[in-house]
Amino acid sequence: MDVMIVLAISLAIYLLLITSLRLMYPEMHIDWSRINLEEIDFPPDFSWGVATASHQIEGNNLNNWSEFEREQNKERSGAACDHWNLWKGDHQLLVELGVNSYRFSIEWSRIQPTQDSWDEDAIAVYSEMVDSLIDKGIEPVITLHHFSHPVWFEDLGGFYKRSNIEFFQKYCERIFPYFNGRVKKWCTINEPEVFSIMGYFMNMFPPGKRSVLKAIRVMKNIMLAHGQVYHALKKTDSQSYIGIAKNVTIFDPLRRWDLIHWITSIILNYIWNGAIISSLKRGRMYGTSMSITKNSADFIGLNYYTHVLTSPFLPQTTEIDLPSRKGQEITEFGYPMYAEGLERAVQMLSKLEIPIEITENGVADSTDKLRPIHLKRHLWVLSELLSKGFDIRSYFHWSLMDNFEWAEGYSLRFGLYEVDYDSQERTLRNSGRDYAEIIKKF
Numbered sequence: 530m531d532v533m534i535v536l537a538i539s540l541a542i543y544l545l546l547i548t549s550l551r552l553m554y555p556e557m558h559i560d561w562s563r564i565n566l567e568e569i570d571f572p573p574d575f576s577w578g579v580a581t582a583s584h585q586i587e588g589n590n591l592n593n594w595s596e597f598e599r600e601q602n603k604e605r606s607g608a609a610c611d612h613w614n615l616w617k618g619d620h621q622l623l624v625e626l627g628v629n630s631y632r633f634s635i636e637w638s639r640i641q642p643t644q645d646s647w648d649e650d651a652i653a654v655y656s657e658m659v660d661s662l663i664d665k666g667i668e669p670v671i672t673l674h675h676f677s678h679p680v681w682f683e684d685l686g687g688f689y690k691r692s693n694i695e696f697f698q699k700y701c702e703r704i705f706p707y708f709n710g711r712v713k714k715w716c717t718i719n720e721p722e723v724f725s726i727m728g729y730f731m732n733m734f735p736p737g738k739r740s741v742l743k744a745i746r747v748m749k750n751i752m753l754a755h756g757q758v759y760h761a762l763k764k765t766d767s768q769s770y771i772g773i774a775k776n777v778t779i780f781d782p783l784r785r786w787d788l789i790h791w792i793t794s795i796i797l798n799y800i801w802n803g804a805i806i807s808s809l810k811r812g813r814m815y816g817t818s819m820s821i822t823k824n825s826a827d828f829i830g831l832n833y834y835t836h837v838l839t840s841p842f843l844p845q846t847t848e849i850d851l852p853s854r855k856g857q858e859i860t861e862f863g864y865p866m867y868a869e870g871l872e873r874a875v876q877m878l879s880k881l882e883i884p885i886e887i888t889e890n891g892v893a894d895s896t897d898k899l900r901p902i903h904l905k906r907h908l909w910v911l912s913e914l915l916s917k918g919f920d921i922r923s924y925f926h927w928s929l930m931d932n933f934e935w936a937e938g939y940s941l942r943f944g945l946y947e948v949d950y951d952s953q954e955r956t957l958r959n960s961g962r963d964y965a966e967i968i969k970k971f
């Protein structure tokens with residue numbers, strides 16, 4: 530055959546393939562200048578909340594993270610927001626915002642500091658926190674594992690070793706009855722994909738490894754841990770409402786006419802999102818059958834922040850500015866503000882056919898220039914999704930106040946309240962005022 534004909538046919542096939550991909554996976558962008566962000570509507574039973582995590586706010590925890598900070602000479606979490614001592618005042622901040630829901634995590638390393646000891650005083654403090662929230666008409670939502678765990682568990686190999694899952698399960702089974710009855714909504718694990726990829730592939734989280742295979746193994750184990758804990762706790766109380774908080778980052782091809790960019794984005798979407806959805810829906814993940822994870826969630830928590838434009842040159846760290854589309858605002862985390870992605874993330878998770886809780890959404894913005902618009906755009910998208918009939922029950926803003934942002938330390942500020950780490954003073958930001966106004970309307 531003539532070389533020209535072969536080339537023409539190849540080009541036609543290539544174009545057909547790219548066109549089909551572009552049609553199948555459109556990258557939605559809204560012309561925000563045409564949108565009235567005040568036009569939103571939420572049902573009266575919608576839950577309005579904020580979220581935090583123990584290691585990021587409590588201060589002076591001794592766990593896998595504090596060890597990692599020391600070993601890698603990273604910024605220390607130290608006193609953090611000293612929430613362990615100041616929590617009563619922080620609960621007042623929740624009242625000031627007018628939220629009716631609060632998602633926080635309880636720190637395994639405080640409750641079970643060594644393999645054989647249980648700190649009843651620590652449990653009593655968390656118990657007091659739960660009572661204080663309920664007294665204020667705020668629903669407590671507890672996360673059982675939010676990136677941090679005891680040093681002894683890490684020393685045994687953490688979630689890298691499948692046989693260690695039982696330690697986590699035993700801990701959850703022991704702690705659950707203290708709160709059950711007062712706490713209905715539980716998240717087993719926060720962001721299984723972030724935990725495994727950052728810790729075992731990106732070397733940004735403990736234990737600081739760089740291996741794809743290890744990351745995949747940990748992701749499978751942590752999903753098994755979720756499944757086991759889910760079933761164990763449901764056996765204790767079938768009325769409890771238990772899910773997992775999944776970070777959905779959408780991977781879009783940087784150049785939408787480049788097949789290699791498409792292939793990269795499809796692979797990354799599977800590793801980050803598809804594999805976990807498949808474990809919950811089909812009980813299969815990376816070719817492994819894990820029946821315990823099938824239908825192991827009463828709701829799916831969505832932590833939504835951004836999309837990542839991919840090419841084969843994958844970043845090896847989060848400490849860089851990622852590519853963005855023309856006109857997109859870049860947040861202080863280096864990724865773009867992309868509220869449209871919230872709709873795509875909800876569509877993705879709606880395949881699970883269970884209620885969706887927006888367990889996190891927010892922005893790193895030390896000057897609060899972007900946060901008000903960031904908040905309003907995401908709530909506008911949410912309101913549209915509700916009007917289209919998606920079963921979304923709550924919105925938890927990340928975060929109540931500035932806190933320790935893991936590998937990024939204190940440089941990134943996600944709070945509706947600004948924290949002065951020297952005086953531990955909290956100051957409401959304008960975005961916090963906006964959020965309170967919106968909550969009041971509904």
Ligand code: IFM
Nearest residue numbers: 582720832889927934943
């Ligand atoms: O601070 C984190 C949180 O711990 C998990 N989800 C993303 C947040 C902001 O990066």
